Amino acid sequence: MTNLELQMMNFKDIKSKKLVLSCLFVLLSWFSFSQVKASIDSISIKIGAQVTYKIEVDTDTTALVVFPEGQTFSPLEMIESYTIDTTKKDDRYNLIKKYGLTQFDSGAYTIPKQKVLIGAKEFYTDSLKVEIRQVVVDTTKQGLYDIKPIIEVNKSAGNWWKYALLILLIVVLVGFLLWWFIWRVKPLTKEEEIALLPPYDRAKLALKQLDESNYLQNENLKGYYSDLTFIIRKYLDEKVYDRALESTTDELISRLNLLKDGNQIELSKEDIRNIETILKRADLVKFAKGTPDVALAEIDRNTVDIEIDHVKEALPEPTEEEKLLDKQYKEEQERKQKTKKVVLTVGILAFLLIATLVGFGYKYGFGYLKDTILGHESKELLEGEWVTSAYGFPPIIITTPKVLKRIEIPIAQNQENQPKSSSFAYGTMLDVFNVTVNTTQFQSQPQGSESPEIDLAELSEKGIQGMEAQGAKNIIALKDKFETPNGAEGLKSYGTMDIPSLGSDKLRPAKFNFLLFTAENVLQQIIIISPEDDAYADEMVERILNSIELNPKTN
Incomplete structure (x- = not known):
């Protein structure tokens, strides 16, 4: 074997060992x-x-x-x-x-x-x-007892008191704000208190305030004479001549002389001359930069004080008619003020009410708002306290807006062997909303014989024929399989029809749901009739259908 082959074999051996060690390390670390x-x-x-x-x-x-x-x-x-x-x-x-x-x-x-x-x-x-x-019950040891009677249960108070308390707080708050800003008798400011004084008292008070000013100490004679002449002119404007404030000195003196000559005011010529002298001196000070002595200014002030007293004495006493007119004027002013407050209050309340209605209508829909205010039978059923209960045997567990009441089915003579039925219902086909639950038990067949087969489609047709016999017209029906939330299967017939109105021959459109379930020797039926074009009723029907529970092993 060559050196190259030996090196290749060593390399592969080292690589294999490294791979094994790496896998082992990963597994150990894992x-x-x-x-x-x-x-x-x-x-x-x-x-x-x-x-x-x-x-x-x-x-x-x-x-x-x-x-x-x-x-x-x-x-x-x-x-x-x-x-x-x-x-x-x-x-x-x-x-x-x-x-x-x-x-x-x-x-x-x-x-x-x-x-x-x-x-x-x-x-x-x-x-x-x-x-x-399963929890096994030994019926040989467990005794059987009669059905317990119906027991009245006090209805729970619910949360209505919270909403009532909230509404009460809002009403109290709105009432307080209206009283505080509109109806409350507000304390008068100093200026308002002075304005309510009679003209004579206001003139005297103005002179006193002029004495407390710093015009003379600062030798501000222009400001002093401006206030002094305004006091006498204002008093004359209110009690003698209603244009005294806007008239020139000559025009005012001319008017006083005319009133004296016409015996409308008992003022002496000396009094008129004193008033004229003071007004003209004030004109010189204000417009011609006249500079009288401070002592003369104080004398003019005292003269104005005296002349105000003389003018008051010269004025005729008001007649009873004038007093009555003055009283009526004051009452009219108070009435106008009260009317203004009432209109303002009603306007604010109307605005708040409309704004509240618009807000609720925008959020929940104006149709819902109208039904809430005016009332709607289907809506009241939908939002009421629903009841879940079991009816018949085998039991049909169903949730309905009202408790279903048992309907007694008379047994004809010599027909004791007929199927046993138990029915429970709320309302009738003629009412706004109707729910009927029926359970039929057939007689058991002798041993060895077959139980007759129950054809749900055929029974559905007979049920529709029964509704026609009660006055229903123009029935349009569809059929479909139906499965309860817990898995029980049955047949559902549903559609529209026209039914008579209670106390009238007129027909009204309605919807129906006809459910059939079968088990061994048992037939169970659920019928729901509701108004057409009624969203609340459609929601009720959907809720009822989703609540149905049967034993799936027997269906």
């Missing part, structure tokens, strides 16, 4: 990294009992472990997830996660593999089998 085990505390439990499913993980302290969450144990149902039990040993963690599982149907089930994340790697547990056993 198993040394973590280990996942799953177990259950029992492989056989009764219906509704709990089995504890345990996942145990042995891993490095630096690894992040994520256990299964949610309903990943189907067909078993997780009813409780326990906290993780952690035990540390050296540089490793032992994590134990437990789950409580159950199942309400008997049979043999397999708990599927569960995924556990450790770091970035996925690990799967083994699938486990568990048996769910």
